[in-house]
Amino acid sequence: MSASNVTKDIFAVGILNPAMRIFDVVMKTEYGTSYNSYVVKGAEKTALVETCHLTFFDQYLENIRQVTDPAAIDYIILNHCEPDHSGVLGRLTELCPKAKILVSQAGSLYLKNITNNPSLPISVAKDGEQVDLGGKTLRFISAPFLHWPDSMFTWCPEEKVLFSCDVLGSHYCEPYTFDTNMAYPAKYEEAFKGYYDAIFGPFPSYVQSGLAKIRQLDVQTVCTSHGPVLTRGCRLEWAMEQYDQWSKPHKNERPLIPIFYCSAYGNTRKLAQMIQAGILEQIPDADCQAYDINDYDMGMLQGLLNRSDAFAVGSPTINADAVAPVWNLLSHVDAINNRKRPVLVFGSYGWSGEAVPNLVARLKGLKSAVFEEEFRTIFVPAEEELQKAKECGKRFAASLAK
Numbered sequence: 203m204s205a206s207n208v209t210k211d212i213f214a215v216g217i218l219n220p221a222m223r224i225f226d227v228v229m230k231t232e233y234g235t236s237y238n239s240y241v242v243k244g245a246e247k248t249a250l251v252e253t254c255h256l257t258f259f260d261q262y263l264e265n266i267r268q269v270t271d272p273a274a275i276d277y278i279i280l281n282h283c284e285p286d287h288s289g290v291l292g293r294l295t296e297l298c299p300k301a302k303i304l305v306s307q308a309g310s311l312y313l314k315n316i317t318n319n320p321s322l323p324i325s326v327a328k329d330g331e332q333v334d335l336g337g338k339t340l341r342f343i344s345a346p347f348l349h350w351p352d353s354m355f356t357w358c359p360e361e362k363v364l365f366s367c368d369v370l371g372s373h374y375c376e377p378y379t380f381d382t383n384m385a386y387p388a389k390y391e392e393a394f395k396g397y398y399d400a401i402f403g404p405f406p407s408y409v410q411s412g413l414a415k416i417r418q419l420d421v422q423t424v425c426t427s428h429g430p431v432l433t434r435g436c437r438l439e440w441a442m443e444q445y446d447q448w449s450k451p452h453k454n455e456r457p458l459i460p461i462f463y464c465s466a467y468g469n470t471r472k473l474a475q476m477i478q479a480g481i482l483e484q485i486p487d488a489d490c491q492a493y494d495i496n497d498y499d500m501g502m503l504q505g506l507l508n509r510s511d512a513f514a515v516g517s518p519t520i521n522a523d524a525v526a527p528v529w530n531l532l533s534h535v536d537a538i539n540n541r542k543r544p545v546l547v548f549g550s551y552g553w554s555g556e557a558v559p560n561l562v563a564r565l566k567g568l569k570s571a572v573f574e575e576e577f578r579t580i581f582v583p584a585e586e587e588l589q590k591a592k593e594c595g596k597r598f599a600a601s602l603a604k
């Protein structure tokens with residue numbers, strides 16, 4: 203897509219990447235993405251806000267040239283230094299001899315190790331500082347952890363435009379700049395939520411403080427770094443409300459204590475059922491269901507685990523380890539918000555029994571509160587062992603009240 207106007211003096215010069223299907227290794231991007239970048243023209247100076255992924259340098263440069271000679275750029279502002287925002291910087295600065303690069307304090311450190319170019323003219327943009335372009339001001343607002351510790355917003359009060367970095371963005375790609383003429387709104391909403399979960403799910407309190415900062419401004423337009431530009435009266439209010447809902451501290455109505463397991467011959471399953479019975483005996487109103495990991499959608503299980511008050515996880519030992527679906531589930535644990543979450547580990551084994559200790563080691567690595575009495579049985583649990591599993595579940599549930 204070629205350059206387009208956001209306002210009379212602000213231009214979208216970013217790149218669409220409809221073919222992208224996986225972003226940052228972990229995010230599925232079914233609807234592609236865009237690397238949004240903006241030129242802001244004042245009476246005296248010109249700024250470029252955000253750049254682009256290196257892969258698209260030539261096309262990106264073409265877009266910039268449609269609205270300004272790169273040599274005329276005075277400032278390159280990076281709200282965030284992840285390579286989708288900063289990738290072209292090395293090549294671009296060769297064409298912008300007078301451009302000063304403005305980033306947050308953390309960004310200035312990251313950029314050194316991302317570009318490995320000590321001669322780049324990097325300056326720190328402190329919270330509240332601003333640059334005057336001549337009739338257009340760009341003010342920097344610290345927004346840490348939205349997405350990285352280096353993230354910030356850039357605000358242009360004269361145009362009522364906020365350059366929001368990854369905030370309110372989406373991996374979604376239609377050949378339009380604005381949110382006003384989307385062809386597939388339901389798909390956009392799905393992409394918007396997926397983006398929030400992957401990028402901001404771990405940082406709800408930072409999202410709340412970012413939203414509070416945005417609310418203090420009289421924003422008409424949010425120039426995101428990915429996906430459509432959001433406008434007041436169209437998607438902006440909706441997007442802010444969604445972020446607010448998703449990031450508000452929430453408490454489960456009933457204690458949520460899911461049990462996840464796999465079982466080749468039903469032995470670990472029997473333990474899961476008895477642990478469930480024990481938990482429910484201790485906390486009758488608990489939402490405590492046992493899930494065979496192979497029977498459910500991983501995204502659903504991941505959501506349950508990360509919302510839970512505590513959980514149990516069980517695996518048989520197969521070839522000296524826990525089984526792959528259990529590892530896969532644990533790879534989806536939100537490690538930032540999982541700290542201290544109580545977990546009970548259990549499983550049946552035949553002779554060496556590595557599954558349970560290996561899972562315990564992993565969960566301790568995630569700083570979970572592993573219940574001391576992990577529960578293992580050899581081959582088929584006898585009636586007495588089943589009762590012990592139930593008692594273990596009961597004690598685990600009792601420990602949650604402490």
Ligand SMILES: Cc1cc2nc3c(=O)[nH]c(=O)nc-3n(C[C@H](O)[C@H](O)[C@H](O)COP(=O)(O)O)c2cc1C
Nearest residue numbers: 465466467468469470518521522551552553554555
């Ligand atoms: C293919 C296979 C490999 C196994 N490897 C081990 C092992 O390395 N160490 C061990 O303690 N048990 C091993 N076992 C035994 C199982 O852990 C044991 O049968 C257990 O009760 C299975 O529990 P489940 O019915 O919940 O799957 C193995 C079993 C199978 C089928």
Ligand SMILES: [Fe+2]
Nearest residue numbers: 282284349368
């Ligand atoms: Fe990012």
Ligand SMILES: [Fe+2]
Nearest residue numbers: 284286368427
């Ligand atoms: Fe980004």
